[in-house]
Amino acid sequence: MREEELSINLLFPVLNERLRLQSxxxxxxxxxxxxxxxxxxxxxxxxxxxxxxxxxxKALAGKYPEVTYVRVGERGVGVAFRKGIELNECALVxxxxxxxxxxxxxxxxxxxxxxxxxxxxxxxxxxxSKKSRTTGRKWYRKITSMGLVFLLKMFFHMRATDAVCxxxxxxxxxxxxxxSVCGNDNGWFYTIEFLLRAERMGVVIYDMPxxxxxxxxxxxxxxxxxxxxxxxxxxxxxxxxxxxxxxKRAAATAGQCGNRGRRAQDTAQKRSERC
Numbered sequence: 001m002r003e004e005e006l007s008i009n010l011l012f013p014v015l016n017e018r019l020r021l022q023s024x025x026x027x028x029x030x031x032x033x034x035x036x037x038x039x040x041x042x043x044x045x046x047x048x049x050x051x052x053x054x055x056x057x058k059a060l061a062g063k064y065p066e067v068t069y070v071r072v073g074e075r076g077v078g079v080a081f082r083k084g085i086e087l088n089e090c091a092l093v094x095x096x097x098x099x100x101x102x103x104x105x106x107x108x109x110x111x112x113x114x115x116x117x118x119x120x121x122x123x124x125x126x127x128x129s130k131k132s133r134t135t136g137r138k139w140y141r142k143i144t145s146m147g148l149v150f151l152l153k154m155f156f157h158m159r160a161t162d163a164v165c166x167x168x169x170x171x172x173x174x175x176x177x178x179x180s181v182c183g184n185d186n187g188w189f190y191t192i193e194f195l196l197r198a199e200r201m202g203v204v205i206y207d208m209p210x211x212x213x214x215x216x217x218x219x220x221x222x223x224x225x226x227x228x229x230x231x232x233x234x235x236x237x238x239x240x241x242x243x244x245x246x247x248k249r250a251a252a253t254a255g256q257c258g259n260r261g262r263r264a265q266d267t268a269q270k271r272s273e274r275c
Contacts, residue, residue: 007039008111008169009090012098013080014044018052024098025060025067031104032066038111041090042067045080078190085175094123094169095191102167103211110169113206121174122198122205124160125167131209132161138214144225148192151229155237156196160207163192167210174203183239189232196236 010028014021025042032040044057044067057069072083081095092114096102102125110123127134128149137145145164152158168191170178178201182193198205 006092006111006115007041007090008036008092008094009041009043009084009088010107011081011084011088011093011095012042012044013047013077013084013095014049014053014057014098015047015075016049016051016053017098018049018056020099021053021056022060024100025064027100028096028104028107029064029066031107035105035108036111039090040066043084043087044069045084046071047075047077047080048072074186076186076190077188078184079186081191081194082179085179088172088175091172092169093172093175095166097166101212101214102165103213106167106208106210110208113208114169114171117204117206119204120206121171121203122195123169124162124195124205124207125165125210125212126160126162126207127165127210127212128161129207129209133211134214135212136214137212141214144229147226148229151233152192152196155233156199156240158196159199160195160205162207163195164188165210165212167208168195174198177201178203183236185232189229189236192232193236200240 012021012024017024021044025044028042042064044060046053046057046069048071054069054071061067061069070083070087072080077095084095085093092111094110096107106125113123114120126132127137128146134142145162148164149158149162152163178194178197181197181201182190184190185193195205
């Protein structure tokens with residue numbers, strides 16, 4: 001695809017982000033206007049905010065022609081991501097955290113990767129690659145994130161070094177194909193299934209080392225988070241195993257039908273020779 005045919009849609013799932021939304025969109029627009037030459041759109045996907053986020057989002061849509069504000073009826077990054085892909089008309093689509101934890105300059109690098117490598121279909125930002133630089137991460141959040149990666153590698157043989165960096169971009173047709181086969185989890189785990197299914201389908205993925213800075217204070221219930229991961233991992237593992245068994249049965253049935261067809265053809269040929 002030539003540069004003039006490329007365009008990109010940046011999805012920003014938000015929930016009660018009155019403190020970061022204005023700054024995130026302003027900084028992103030400033031970077032895009034200065035550094036990006038292909039057409040671009042920004043889509044704010046509001047997951048049901050109860051603060052001033054809707055008013056700020058609508059004001060930003062009025063301020064910038066490239067920005068669209070969308071109110072999503074359900075909460076969760078997964079449902080927002082699906083909605084964004086459903087509405088997308090650009091050749092490239094992906095999501096970023098509104099706090100821009102991933103250095104915005106990697107957006108330009110991502111676009112160049114898609115331009116230079118026509119077979120590349122998926123860019124997955126990683127905080128845990130050997131070349132990544134991560135700062136400001138609280139120890140307990142680092143433990144849960146790295147623990148998740150360990151479990152995904154153990155259960156699914158995941159090749160990527162990170163699964164929830166908050167920086168993911170794909171070609172439009174790949175994103176739509178993955179939506180059609182993924183489940184309906186509304187939370188963060190949907191984006192994990194997205195990546196795992198892409199690997200299983202043989203999608204060409206670039207696991208991109210990024211510079212990542214956590215710039216806000218959050219609290220995490222480590223026990224609850226770990227239990228949540230385990231429940232969803234086990235559920236997805238069972239789903240994948242069931243799909244594998246169904247595929248094997250279908251292949252076996254097709255093979256049996258083919259063998260019966262060949263035997264029937266051989267029998268008919270022998271009868272014809274006797275005649």
